[in-house]
Amino acid sequence: MQIGAERMCMPCPSIDQFLDAVKQTALANKRFIPPHGKGSLYIRPLLIGSGPILGLAPAPEYTFLVYACPVGNYFKEGTSSLNLYVEEDLHRASRGGVGGVKSITNYAPGNILSTPTTSGTILEGVTRKSIMEIAHDLGYQVEERLIEVEELNNVDEVFCTGTAVGIASVGSITYKGKRIEYKEKLTSKKLCSRLIEIQRGIIEDKRDWIVEI
Template sequence: MTDIQTTLTKTPKALPPSDKLGFGNYFTDHMFVAKFAEGKGWYDAQILPYSPIPMDPGASVFHYGQALFEGMKAFRQADGKVVFFRPEFNHNRMVEGAARMCLEAPPLDLFMEGMQQLVKVDERWIPSEPNTALYIRPTLIGTEGFLGVRPSKETMFFIILSPVGSYYGEGSKPVKIWTEETYLRAAPGGLGAVKAGANYASSLKAALEAKKKGYAQVLWLDVEHQGIEEVGTMNVFFVFKNEIVTPALNGSILNGGTRDAVVQLLKDKKLPIVERRITITEVIEGLQKGELLEAFGTGTAAVISPIGELHYRGKDWLINNGQTGDLSKTIYAEVTAIQSGKLPDTHNWITPLA
């Protein structure tokens, strides 16, 4: 077991109303922090009151963007038990991302023990109402102070927690998506497959412009502005009459944990799920011919987000008449039922709070 020193806050916050949570607006009383240095290894693992982090102004995270994070959730089930959804998946992805970003990834025991103990300390923050959860944000940053383009020799790993409700203001209603043809989120050989802060920085401009036009998210295309990659904060699925398609993981698409779970659930149902390249032209043609029945995004934040409208080259295309599709409803109900304990966990996705 990892030795973690705990210092409890003397001024605990009042809990926010569960029906006013939104997403990422509140933070719990404590955070977990651990440090790594070359030649020293991991040290100084602590749970501390939530507070600013002292940082050298020359830290590589500021100058060279060495930062990546994970997104996961803890749930309070109907019997009161607290569980995590697929934390090992998130650790594995952090390890892979850290290698690409030249940062030191925390070992599994540090990752899991830090998360477990922090959530236990702040357990009162976990909401129990439907469609709520405790969002968990494990983060890695380069902290060595220097100027010169090379990897940091020091890494900080920290975890913060936030009680959350629906990600979108629309709740579970179908969202409107803008197809982006000017900006790129990622390119082959880049950071697209890594949950790096830089990916989100590069997406902000297009997302801001799309929201000004009344769209909730951006549909990102590849460098040829044809191949579909992902939707802002989500992976994406298209339900045709004869197959269900999600873009194949090509090195510039994030391997989402919810995406992975949905692919497995669709396979369990013997449905024709295919991971392959799909173009925006194919999607529009499918809509014109009446062969594209529905579309939805998948992600930790929103779980399943039905897409009701897609804008492409000056035209808004309704998908399923702007209504939530049957498969979207079914998959959302199944994932959330597993998370809440109403359905059995046949794939060992649930980890209990120890």
């Protein structure tokens, strides 16, 4: 949120204010937390410009809010992988825009985990960062670099990361009419399992990611 607020020229709550708001929201909605293993209480922080204005000018005031919603597991067991399409003509995010403050795709050939650099079009997501650190702990060579579309022919596995989904494996990518399929899911399953085990306190959190409420 701090990165996004700075990019959009908005004031941002402090870390302490942010954590306190998240804790209060979680405690106020604890009765809605799904049973263990059945889902999660999804928490979404939001910073918006508000006030009596409609026009091309900064908002006179800003509102920081946090809301929560009980959700089931993002993907039900047995759900097929994502099928992606490479779009060349229309761009969701451009360099110098706000794409970097808005899912990250990661590639795993052999024992190497490659992820695109965050050069303004890729979000520096917390899940992306966590998966990179977990992969490093598990012995993978983790690299951030520019990835060419042509490389997709030579990778074993592709997956995306996100706060809600955690990790979503990619079953295919279509580029210029050619469909490249990926059958492997071992790496994404291993990384996802480790992330969930840390989140649920099953294994030790060595990086102080968990905040007790």
